[in-house]
Amino acid sequence: MPDLLLELFSEEIPARMQAKAADDLRRVVTDKLVAEGLVYEGAKAFATPRRLALTVHGIPIRQSDLKEERRGPRVGGPDAAIQGFLKATGLARIEDAKIQTDPKKGDFYIALIEKPGRATIDVLAEILPVIIRTFPWPKSMRWGERSVKSGSLSWVRPLHSIIATFGPETEEPDVVKFSVDGIEAGQTTFGHRFMAPAAISVRRFADYEAKLKAAKVVLDPQARRDIILADAKQLAFAQGFELVEDPALADEVAGLVEWPIALMGSFDEEYLTIPDEVIRATIRNNQKCFVVSDPKTGKLTNKFILTANIEATDGGKTIIGGNERVIRARLSDAKFFYETDLKTKLESRLPKFEQIVFHEKLGSEGQHIRRVEHLAVEIAPLVGADKETVRRAARLARADRLSEVVGEFPELQGLMGKYYALAQGEDPSVAAASEEHYKPQGQSDGLPTNPVSIAVALADKIDMLVGFWGINEKPTGSKDPYALRRAALGVIRIILENQIHLPLVDIFTTSDIENFLDIKSARLEGPRLALVRLEEQGGLSQGNVERLWHRLVDKTFADAVVEEEAKTAKDRVFDLLDFLVDRLEIQLRAVGARHDLVKAAFSVLLEDDLLTIVRRVEALGKFLDTDDGKNLLAGTKRASNILSIEEKRDKRTFDGAPDAGLYNLPEEKALAQAIDQVKSEAGGAVAREDFATAMSAMAKLRPAVDAFFDKVKVNDDEPKVRENRLKLLNEIRAATRAVADFSKIEG
Amino acid sequence: MDALPAHMRPERSFQGFILALQRFWAEQGCVILQPYDMEMGAGTFHPATTLRALGPKRWNAAYVQPSRRPKDGRYGENPNRLQHYYQFQVIMKPSPPNLQDLYLKSLAAIGIDSSLHDIRFVEDDWESPTLGAWGLGWECWCDGMEVSQFTYFQQVAGVECATVAGELTYGLERLAMYVQGVDRVYDLNFNGREGADKVTYGDVFLQAEQEYSRHNFEHSDSEMLFKQFTMAEEACRKYLAAGWKEGSNRKEHLMALPAYDQCIKASHVFNLLDARGVISVTERQSYIMRVRELAKACGDAWVHTEAGRAV
Numbered sequence A: 001m002p003d004l005l006l007e008l009f010s011e012e013i014p015a016r017m018q019a020k021a022a023d024d025l026r027r028v029v030t031d032k033l034v035a036e037g038l039v040y041e042g043a044k045a046f047a048t049p050r051r052l053a054l055t056v057h058g059i060p061i062r063q064s065d066l067k068e069e070r071r072g073p074r075v076g077g078p079d080a081a082i083q084g085f086l087k088a089t090g091l092a093r094i095e096d097a098k099i100q101t102d103p104k105k106g107d108f109y110i111a112l113i114e115k116p117g118r119a120t121i122d123v124l125a126e127i128l129p130v131i132i133r134t135f136p137w138p139k140s141m142r143w144g145e146r147s148v149k150s151g152s153l154s155w156v157r158p159l160h161s162i163i164a165t166f167g168p169e170t171e172e173p174d175v176v177k178f179s180v181d182g183i184e185a186g187q188t189t190f191g192h193r194f195m196a197p198a199a200i201s202v203r204r205f206a207d208y209e210a211k212l213k214a215a216k217v218v219l220d221p222q223a224r225r226d227i228i229l230a231d232a233k234q235l236a237f238a239q240g241f242e243l244v245e246d247p248a249l250a251d252e253v254a255g256l257v258e259w260p261i262a263l264m265g266s267f268d269e270e271y272l273t274i275p276d277e278v279i280r281a282t283i284r285n286n287q288k289c290f291v292v293s294d295p296k297t298g299k300l301t302n303k304f305i306l307t308a309n310i311e312a313t314d315g316g317k318t319i320i321g322g323n324e325r326v327i328r329a330r331l332s333d334a335k336f337f338y339e340t341d342l343k344t345k346l347e348s349r350l351p352k353f354e355q356i357v358f359h360e361k362l363g364s365e366g367q368h369i370r371r372v373e374h375l376a377v378e379i380a381p382l383v384g385a386d387k388e389t390v391r392r393a394a395r396l397a398r399a400d401r402l403s404e405v406v407g408e409f410p411e412l413q414g415l416m417g418k419y420y421a422l423a424q425g426e427d428p429s430v431a432a433a434s435e436e437h438y439k440p441q442g443q444s445d446g447l448p449t450n451p452v453s454i455a456v457a458l459a460d461k462i463d464m465l466v467g468f469w470g471i472n473e474k475p476t477g478s479k480d481p482y483a484l485r486r487a488a489l490g491v492i493r494i495i496l497e498n499q500i501h502l503p504l505v506d507i508f509t510t511s512d513i514e515n516f517l518d519i520k521s522a523r524l525e526g527p528r529l530a531l532v533r534l535e536e537q538g539g540l541s542q543g544n545v546e547r548l549w550h551r552l553v554d555k556t557f558a559d560a561v562v563e564e565e566a567k568t569a570k571d572r573v574f575d576l577l578d579f580l581v582d583r584l585e586i587q588l589r590a591v592g593a594r595h596d597l598v599k600a601a602f603s604v605l606l607e608d609d610l611l612t613i614v615r616r617v618e619a620l621g622k623f624l625d626t627d628d629g630k631n632l633l634a635g636t637k638r639a640s641n642i643l644s645i646e647e648k649r650d651k652r653t654f655d656g657a658p659d660a661g662l663y664n665l666p667e668e669k670a671l672a673q674a675i676d677q678v679k680s681e682a683g684g685a686v687a688r689e690d691f692a693t694a695m696s697a698m699a700k701l702r703p704a705v706d707a708f709f710d711k712v713k714v715n716d717d718e719p720k721v722r723e724n725r726l727k728l729l730n731e732i733r734a735a736t737r738a739v740a741d742f743s744k745i746e747g
Numbered sequence B: 001m002d003a004l005p006a007h008m009r010p011e012r013s014f015q016g017f018i019l020a021l022q023r024f025w026a027e028q029g030c031v032i033l034q035p036y037d038m039e040m041g042a043g044t045f046h047p048a049t050t051l052r053a054l055g056p057k058r059w060n061a062a063y064v065q066p067s068r069r070p071k072d073g074r075y076g077e078n079p080n081r082l083q084h085y086y087q088f089q090v091i092m093k094p095s096p097p098n099l100q101d102l103y104l105k106s107l108a109a110i111g112i113d114s115s116l117h118d119i120r121f122v123e124d125d126w127e128s129p130t131l132g133a134w135g136l137g138w139e140c141w142c143d144g145m146e147v148s149q150f151t152y153f154q155q156v157a158g159v160e161c162a163t164v165a166g167e168l169t170y171g172l173e174r175l176a177m178y179v180q181g182v183d184r185v186y187d188l189n190f191n192g193r194e195g196a197d198k199v200t201y202g203d204v205f206l207q208a209e210q211e212y213s214r215h216n217f218e219h220s221d222s223e224m225l226f227k228q229f230t231m232a233e234e235a236c237r238k239y240l241a242a243g244w245k246e247g248s249n250r251k252e253h254l255m256a257l258p259a260y261d262q263c264i265k266a267s268h269v270f271n272l273l274d275a276r277g278v279i280s281v282t283e284r285q286s287y288i289m290r291v292r293e294l295a296k297a298c299g300d301a302w303v304h305t306e307a308g309r310a311v
Helices: A015-035 A079-089 A120-133 A205-214 A221-238 A247-254 A269-273 A276-287 A317-342 A346-353 A365-383 A387-396 A404-408 A415-423 A428-436 A451-470 A484-497 A504-510 A542-557 A563-590 A595-605 A610-625 A627-650 A666-687 A691-699 A701-711 A719-736 B014-027 B099-109 B172-180 B201-219 B222-243 B256-275 B281-302
Strands: A003-010 A042-048 A051-057 A066-074 A098-102 A106-115 A159-167 A183-186 A188-190 A199-201 A261-266 A290-293 A300-308 A357-359 B031-033 B059-068 B084-093 B119-123 B126-128 B133-142 B145-156 B166-171
Touching: A003 A015, A003 A120, A003 A188, A003 A205, A015 A042, A015 A051, A015 A120, A015 A221, A015 A247, A015 B119, A042 A221, A051 A205, A066 A079, A079 A106, A120 A159, A159 A183, A159 A188, A221 A247, A221 A261, A221 A300, A261 A317, A269 A300, A269 A317, A276 A290, A276 A300, A276 A317, A300 A317, A317 A404, A317 A415, A317 B145, A346 A365, A346 A387, A346 A415, A357 A365, A365 A387, A365 A451, A365 A504, A387 A428, A387 A451, A415 A428, A428 A451, A451 A484, A451 A504, A451 A563, A484 A563, A484 A610, A504 A563, A563 A595, A563 A610, A595 A610, A610 A627, A610 A691, A627 A691, A627 A701, A627 A719, A666 A691, A666 A701, A666 A719, A691 A701, A701 A719, B014 B031, B014 B059, B014 B084, B014 B099, B014 B172, B084 B172, B084 B201, B099 B119, B099 B145, B099 B166, B145 B172, B166 B172, B201 B256, B222 B256, B222 B281, B256 B281
Parallel strands: B031 B059
Antiparallel strands: A003 A051, A003 A159, A042 A051, A066 A106, A098 A106, A188 A199, A261 A300, A290 A300, B059 B084, B084 B166, B119 B133, B126 B133, B133 B145, B145 B166
């Protein structure tokens, strides 16, 4: 079956747009072919700086014929309807239509429409110009004489020629005849801008690619990238060095050349006093060149590798010389910046942060730094860090942002802070925090491990969360402009991987944000919220939470505080906690853990210590994998179901202790005994956070529950006995609540 | 080119370099203009570009424009940065289909051989907030150094370009430094002579850089400049209002050029104030907006003049 070759030859396409454009071209052309009933065998698209190319192979030579029956008006229907039918179907006379008989509705006309398939080349001639005119470039432009008219073609940069051929592999293909804004599709393209600029006539993809190669154009970006990397490695290796690999740079450079030639240059060794990262950023970002390291030292050497677009007649001497000049000037600037920075103490930069807005409603960067410092010092003992070291680290962590080097290369923020802190004799953990407190930046980024960095990292992220929650700028849907989900994930990962018990409610209320609490200057003075820690039998109900909260608020704020404000504060604290628990679920799902148990483990005790929640989830997951666990879950659910039916019927709850005097079957007594035992054993174990023991205690409940349901009829005829048995069922539910809300578990 | 006396060769002298470019673009049919007689930040501000880019009429021009960037002054101590330097500006409307080739030939004319040098067109979208203008194009690299700006104007002075013009801007000092092989702008050979007859760029401009840096950063009269800004702004509006031909129902304008001069003036005065550090970050934005409004109003007037209107 025939193949299509399409090439759109233009002036230089921005490197960053090429890959997507090639993909878009493949997608829009093949989608359109399929929509036209032309199913193809394969397609591949390519991009160079000056062309987009597409080959689609195995396209049928013509569309298949279409046959369609269309139902018309009833026989003897109004003339207007019949005339309309004739017009719509293209029939000349109504006699040409068939008549179909329907026993219910009577006879009506049927038109047989036959639509012969068109030749594919004609379909292509119709769809390709439309595709070119409506191509989804992120930014496009008009040019030249034709731009005076509205509706003139717009393309990413001026489009010069189009190849469109269609035909079988062995024969001479045909040109797909169309034109776009005066550009006639044909079979001519051009080689390398400098080395082979002459016109080339091509027939199909195979000779197109080969002829381009002969004309110094490597069509496939992947091939160009491979050549760049292989040659660069070879150049470095030949001198006993190693290329510092940089996939993103390789991709970009592959989009800047049609005929890659790697060349090595060098710079004065005096610049090696600048940190490697600064040298690399200078050479990479500004000059798109690779840096080279010495395997003996692991440090950069005074070489760089550039990728030229031509084989120069002097073997590249002039090109290397020119690049060396530019890199020398750039490194000289970088060295000046770095040395200027070293003369400036980090703390002397702090006053300037007062002038920089952190967020309109959350004050200046200076305020943010002070809040983080305050919070980090509070967190310090919980992560085993020294308070004063943390204080210093938090104060200096961001100061490098206003340094000259970071001004030039924002991606070096944190790292430069570390260098400058070490240079001014700070404690190494203070220096490390400057770099590490931004971590993790995403799911795959590493975590801070040093306790000082951990304290600052947690404080920084929690201040963000608390702050933006306070001004009601929460993430919604796909909108998360302040990357709060990432901050929450960071908090979760740091806590879990470093095994930190962090009382979040306490920390939230400690973070010194007036907005968050909506209470001027007042703070919940670090109350380890009793309501969260309270080990009330059967956990806390919503009502209990409300009561306890008010007691707490009354105590903390006496009557100076308006109740409304306290309520807002509480809602925000718990809303943020819910958000973190939601993110925890998502994180556990991401790492393949039992995320479905998080709500069950969380809702029973309103736990604000994520590590405890996770441990509980893990133990619960293991327990539910055992037969005892599965059966107990089934038994508990059965108890809950019966209860909810009976509660609805009687319009009452069955709280309260059952009366032992009313037990008249051994299974009732055995169950009551098992419940008592489990409650005290499991409750005690939960209090010690020994969830494995709690679960094995729970397992003891299972035979008693099974036997009870086996032998005992809950809805006894005697109302008192019935009520007592329902109370006993309620006790099952209460006992299991020591570890989780079983009703929230699926299955 | 071989017929040129040695001291006029583009790789020997700065003035020979400029003359070579002028000769080349004259050959392409451009009118070779002289610099505009006002202070401005870039060659684009010259009415031969800003205003002539608007409307459908053909326009091919090339010229040197002294460019003033008060903030870039370094008291003559930085090897590359100047508060006054030269741009060579080419504008061709409509943009010819071979503009890239013409550009490459112009490089050859100043001694940059594309079989020896690595010349690249690297994405650079151009935008001038003060002019209400944008275009797509590239920065042109020669052996890793940015030597020119290449733009297809899409909008200027708030007006959509139809026909589209192509604009080339060469940083003359930087290119000449490369061609002459010097690392410090002040070492450029200006007149191509050697020995006692040699005049360097430093001989011509070093003292000016020092004096203007002092002026721009320390002594320029802010009070006067603030007044000048307001006066230029008011004058621009006044001339624009007065320029509409009576009875033309705002269809014909007779004074777009004098009004635009005041817009150039306001822009330069703003740059001086900015360099002096007397404009806060928030105010800065509003000054840029004010200049843009003037530019837009001038563009609107221009397209109602003889040279700017559709036929």
